[in-house]
Amino acid sequence: MTERQNGTGTSAGRARGPVTIYDVARLSGVSPSTVSRALNNPGRLSADTEKRIREVADAVGYRLNPMARALPTGRTHTVGLILSDITNPVYFDLVRGVERVAAGRGYILILAESQESADLENETAQRLLASVDGLILVATRLDNADIRALAERKPLFVVNRKVRGIPGVVPDVVPGIRAALDHLAEQGHRSIAYLAGPSGSWMSRLRGRTLDLTAGERGMTIVEIGPGEPTLHGGQAALQGVRDSGATAVLAYNDLMATGLLKACRDGGVRVPEELSVIGFDDIFGSDFTSPPLTTIRTPLGLVGDEAARRLIAAVEKGEEGRRTPLATEFVLRGSTAPPRG
């Protein structure tokens, strides 16, 4: 009765816009709802009807309109990822991990940046919320209340932060820190500086606390320096504090800061590792070709992204979070550590 405007008189005629299920329905002599069932409700129809419709569908190059599907179902097949800083190399492998898993499961990745601002992060999350099935927050600066509020609206997954009742992943920092301190102890270091990241960073606090604990067990002392920006510049700016602390070795919140410190040392005539040992965190791109190559504590960022996407999508689809994979850090010995002088 009501012929959709897309239709043309001749069934072979070129439709105006993209092909819809209405076109497929007309061409295969069934109703639109039957087409819908044939395509995403396998088994509901008789085998030959389903087969026939499928054949027509890809003969005419039918492609489902995701918006049209999203409207009645409320499911967009999209995951959102919010980072504080897109250009921070620490996220590259993570983003790739998320994208690969998402694409593999038929999901699309939406990426946004919060520019290290809690307000902007919240605003961005709100803006994205309507378009995604679930949201991954990486190293979020939001407080627990905001996080919970978001989690009430859509499945949420937090990376590098623990929030009671919210699924998330934070790689175990203990093994990496233990191995790093064992290594430093073996070389004779006793007093170690920790170059802290931003004051709002949960992960920086975790690393600091774990360092304190682990150092205590080994009779070593930790002096905390900072907080500082988690960037090259933040690391460069910290050299003076490090020198003042009298520590013979430094552990930085992340590789960016460690690399910045390395640079400041070179500029300031401090020889690394002879005069100062430096250890980074994460093992980002570039850490192996600094000079000297940076000794660091590796975080398996690719796997973290994988895990985040996998479990978020499980939550979206099955309402339960998927199996947890334990993820651990690992000490990577390169050239920026040596026994202290004297």
Add this chain to the structure above:
Amino acid sequence: MTERQNGTGTSAGRARGPVTIYDVARLSGVSPSTVSRALNNPGRLSADTEKRIREVADAVGYRLNPMARALPTGRTHTVGLILSDITNPVYFDLVRGVERVAAGRGYILILAESQESADLENETAQRLLASVDGLILVATRLDNADIRALAERKPLFVVNRKVRGIPGVVPDVVPGIRAALDHLAEQGHRSIAYLAGPSGSWMSRLRGRTLDLTAGERGMTIVEIGPGEPTLHGGQAALQGVRDSGATAVLAYNDLMATGLLKACRDGGVRVPEELSVIGFDDIFGSDFTSPPLTTIRTPLGLVGDEAARRLIAAVEKGEEGRRTPLATEFVLRGSTAPPRG
């Protein structure tokens, strides 16, 4: 007559799902279409009606449902970005540029990776096409026919590739290459190797051709080596070829390859820059802390991303591509070049 299921008896009652224009309409005593007009058709309604509706809307926290809007309008307020490799640092600033501009204009960024495969790239583009208002292809491996086919369906923008009739941007490589060759000529280099990127890369060919031309003008000769993977590994693998060529200086297709070459030199006992001068391309993150720091030809990647997003969105909204900003490369002198021996 037909009360939407969202409604509750009391107007103060909590709606089940998110607030819709139907809720706002009921609460402010007008029809849904009036609400729609009040919100995105300023001036069409009387000033107080509009104001009243706006107040109700944000009093109840109304948020537009992007899917619902996309259906009748065909506009998703989304731009897609397809990269060959998410973890390649060359793209970080570009991605950020695109994201910032997109977010600033109320658009959402969808990111996907083609893993250096033309087939996967095409498939990905098809998959995304229905969800985006426009697509940005970076260093695409697609052939011109595929690109044109995509451009027929949605606004398309290509970065680092010129395709007749398709809007795009490719930073002018001439100034950077001229300055680099002038520098090498001044130091006494005559025979220079070009470490080519993937054979499918339009940009690698452009850089190679421009190099040939520019070298010719200066009485220098170029030996092309490759093609090779545009990665650290590709650069490492090329050392033998470089030595065999007898060139005293190398220009690599990109910084990743240059850095790989640097590493191979260190491992192979070739001193840079004393025995071999190395110049990269792009000035990616990390190029300034290799050892020696890499001399390179900078591409303004952040601006490229900016330009791409700006002009794509202009095409989407006004049907015309926006104003073009000329973008040029620039020679950055660091420590990996020196006069040849003898």
Add this chain to the structure above:
DNA sequence: AGGACCGTGTCAACCGGTTGCCAAACTGTG
């Protein structure tokens, strides 16, 4: 006073799918 015109808000159709419910057809059984 009558008519043209303008400003304002509503009606209803539409975008392209999904899905609960029902009817027709088909199957098997006593």
Add this chain to the structure above:
DNA sequence: CACAGTTTGGCAACCGGTTGACACGGTCCT
């Protein structure tokens, strides 16, 4: 052969917006 049970496919409502057409009331003009 009648009847219950099971397939199979269609109808129509719905998701949440947008927008062309129109009705209504008030102004202004002749």
